[in-house]
Amino acid sequence: MGNFLDKPNTEKYNEHGNGNGLHFGVSSMQGWRVEMEDAHHVRTGLGKGLEDWSFFAVFDGHAGATVSTHCAEQLLESIINCEEFKQSEISEAIRTGFLKLDDTMRSKPEFACGQDKAGSTAVCALVSPKQVYIANCGDSRAVICRKGVADFSTQDHKPILPAEKARIQNAGGTVMIQRVNGSLAVSRALGDYEYKNVQGRGPCEQLVSPEPEVFIQDRDEENDEFMVLACDGIWDVMTNEEVCDYIRSLLLITEDLEAITNQVIDTCLYKVRITKC
Numbered sequence: 001m002g003n004f005l006d007k008p009n010t011e012k013y014n015e016h017g018n019g020n021g022l023h024f025g026v027s028s029m030q031g032w033r034v035e036m037e038d039a040h041h042v043r044t045g046l047g048k049g050l051e052d053w054s055f056f057a058v059f060d061g062h063a064g065a066t067v068s069t070h071c072a073e074q075l076l077e078s079i080i081n082c083e084e085f086k087q088s089e090i091s092e093a094i095r096t097g098f099l100k101l102d103d104t105m106r107s108k109p110e111f112a113c114g115q116d117k118a119g120s121t122a123v124c125a126l127v128s129p130k131q132v133y134i135a136n137c138g139d140s141r142a143v144i145c146r147k148g149v150a151d152f153s154t155q156d157h158k159p160i161l162p163a164e165k166a167r168i169q170n171a172g173g174t175v176m177i178q179r180v181n182g183s184l185a186v187s188r189a190l191g192d193y194e195y196k197n198v199q200g201r202g203p204c205e206q207l208v209s210p211e212p213e214v215f216i217q218d219r220d221e222e223n224d225e226f227m228v229l230a231c232d233g234i235w236d237v238m239t240n241e242e243v244c245d246y247i248r249s250l251l252l253i254t255e256d257l258e259a260i261t262n263q264v265i266d267t268c269l270y271k272v273r274i275t276k277c
Helices: 066-080 090-106 162-170 240-251 257-271
Strands: 004-019 022-033 038-044 054-062 119-127 131-137 141-146 149-153 213-218 224-230
Touching (some): 004 038, 004 257, 022 038, 022 257, 038 066, 054 066, 054 224, 066 090, 066 119, 090 119, 090 131, 119 224, 141 240, 149 240
Antiparallel strands (some): 004 022, 054 119, 131 213, 141 149, 141 224
């Protein structure tokens, strides 16, 4: 079956908790893939002076788990240690944090020698008492449900998007079968350094860019219901509206967010149809 198992690995990693008035549930599963390459980071309370801030992130790795694992461990620190963050320029701090992390990770021996070709998408939410700062790099996605509908969503960074395709072509690459050089399905990612070697061009002008798209959403305690951060294993088989409708229906039965996240990934798993070769 190539890069897929004969039957899915349905063992799950689960987590749940609360803090700063927020409740969260986490579920991850290897599924049909040969190796588990996803990672996540959850933290409510970010330390001195940031006790009422929280951070949630999902990383969808490919070609190995090294980049997704490293980013899960280091992205938050990379953001909050930026000078821009200390000056309350949060959106710029997030952008700088992504770029710095990608640059410093590149100097690790396994990447510097070209041996490790792993990469990872990233979607994260930095939640302050008044706002949510959402950053997306790749095709993992954040969706906010307000007043019963999918009111906000990040945009997936796919090579066929006009701006992404133009950057790829300007860097000397091509978009074939909706992939960068006919191979990579995302146009922005951390890692993937084999696509970031065009001389004379900055990090955001390469075939694959590590630059996140950053959004700011004001919190609305009356109308905000929940936020979903997930990789394409969810969004490839369910629309934003379907995910929100499904979660809202489950919330009528239980407030156990861990159980709800399990239900969502189980449903998506069995929607997938794998064709054996």
